[in-house]
Amino acid sequence: MEMIVGLSIAGFVALVIIGVLIRVAHKRLVKRAIASRFPEYVKVNVPDDEGKNAYYRVEITDLERMLSRILGDRMLDFSIINKREISGQGQFGIVYRAEMKGRDVAVKTIKTSEGCTEDQLSEFLQEGLLMKDFDHPNVLNLIGVALHDDIPHFVVPYMANKDLKEYVRDPEKRITVRHLMGLCLQVAHGMAYLADQKFVHRDLAARNCMVSADIVVKIADFGLSRDIYSETYYRITDHSKPLPVRWMAIESLVDGKFSSMSDVWSFGILSWEVMTRGGFPYADIDSYMLKALIISGHRPDKPEYCPQQLYIVMWDCWHLDPYERPTFPEIAADISNILGLNEDLRSSFSTFSGSSFDTLYESNVRGHSELHIDDNYLSPKNQGDLKQKHQNIPRINLKNKKDEPPLQSPLTRFHRDSAGQPRYSTFGTNSTFGRNARNYNAMSGDVRDLNPYYRTEFQTFR
Template sequence: MELTNHICTHFELYEVDAGRSGTSVVAVKTLKENAAEKERADLLQELQVMKMLEPHPNVVRLLGCCTEKDPVFLIMEYVALGKLQSFLRNSRAERCYGNLHGPSNTLTSRDLTTFVYQVARGMEFLSNKGIIHRDLAARNVLVDEGHICKVADFGFARDVIASHVYERKSEGRLPIRWMAPESLYDNVFSVKSDVWSFGVLMWEVVTLGSTPYPGMAAADVMRKVRDGYRLDKPEHCRRELYNIMYYCWDRDPKERPSFQELVQLLEQLLLSETEYIELERFPDHSYYNMVSLSGEKL
């Protein structure tokens, strides 16, 4: 496989020689110079997880790797529209532009409901393989040109097929706003802690990429989640959709739904053809996006 046309660093795009079909663009994930040994270990762990997976339409696909000498490369499919988080945030400007200047390609309620359904399908596939993601969030889902969502970024993921539970041993920046209470306080991760994160991702999608727990510091989030506080229902979100989010946030992991059940619940909403996200009522003033906070992954 010949790689050409080096464009950027760390996460890079290349054109590859695809034989008779010409060239294809791929994404190549590698390490920056002077990367810490832990980052190298995380990249190799990500590779081990992705090597276990056969292709699935809602999971980013590994195409190849180079590990015989440094730097290590992971060669993955290129997903053209980038991160779901950015895609949702950019759609706000598109929506305003459309309101001012006539029709535009704005997202609809059905689009957004389909996004969460697709992520649930990807996570159902991973959980059936005995894999926990541990960092499920809109920033780690990619969107292709056909508006197909693909779960990505397996740097935190672990194969837990034997025990079904993973206990974190090392420190680092954490996705606090997406973490279940047992992960925040006991360092325990499971498929059911991924389900909690999925509920937060649903809230992100409904609010077009807003930062969860707006206006609250990380320490306040941790304390209030432990004490039973949950993200409020957005005023433009119908109760049926919010109830699925809330179901994901049960204090008892055993009481949370499985991803298989979430797929079924979301499929029922799509079949009903009701608008569960009333975007004409979207309150821009109520939500905002935080881009960096000390010690947090956002």
């Protein structure tokens, strides 16, 4: 009897050991299969002891040590992250809704089933690491990074209302014109912060701004958007990087130059998206034709419910000369003036939620603004056709008809002489405004790029 019991126990232990060995072997096979779809090295851009950028090419197996040095206590243990559901995905990237220590978070990573190239993994890693320095209510910040099978998982706050494009297009959302303008103002505040930090975004659009549960807009730079919103991106050549041409400034399209002033152009398009509740810029124009049409002067038409003063701000953002465009602090001031916000409210507006905006407006704004803003709730349905027809896109002409006054704004860019010819105002490149604009130039060496091109030579990480 004792022998039978002993054999039974031995058999059970043997089965357990075999099961453990099979599980370990399976994990190794899975890990090996995943590793075969991912590069052995990744490029990392980190500041050195002197604060200058240092570029490293790191073995993927050594990535945890590198990230621990960069992130410190924001290097997370993957076991504390409890994935719940997929909230967005594309061909290569995926975003999960998850829980971490009782807090709702979003986790962004690369699909293990697809794999990626060294450059794709390097860009993904760089985009995530850039968020670690952000500290502004209207810019998405990084909670931490966890590694699983040597693949980075970036943890950020969960945005219950998803991206700004999806938020404004939702017909169930009760949104007024001043709510839409408030969303634009939050983006302007966030971009003013990024410009002050000498960050160039390159891809500012409604799809790249997230909206929290209490309607606080946070600028993000999810490279995943190039994957999910593939119809909004276009390759200039067959082998080039996909570019958001419908949001790009003229100098970016023609010369490949990016700066905070090209971000200003993109902000104008974003504002148009918001005020149309999710319209698609130049919807009936093929991407192949778009560059020539923009060069010739075509711009999006004024949205039906957009106040004329705000459309003038958009128009200023689309000035051909980057140095004649307003800076983001000036844009924020202009929109605040249109809304009638006083000085005390302007500095804290970025944290006002949409749900509290009506109370704020009634108690502090109404009656103090010279602008009449339609108080009726708008929906995408009563906005009319969101896809502009080609023939309805106005051609910007500097010459006004004799019976029309010149277009004016708080920062008027040009006047007309007696013959009707454009005569540029004092806001030239030698003015204070021009000097400020030059400070935003991305060509200066100390500007940090949210979408950096990787260098060909890298240091060895030790």
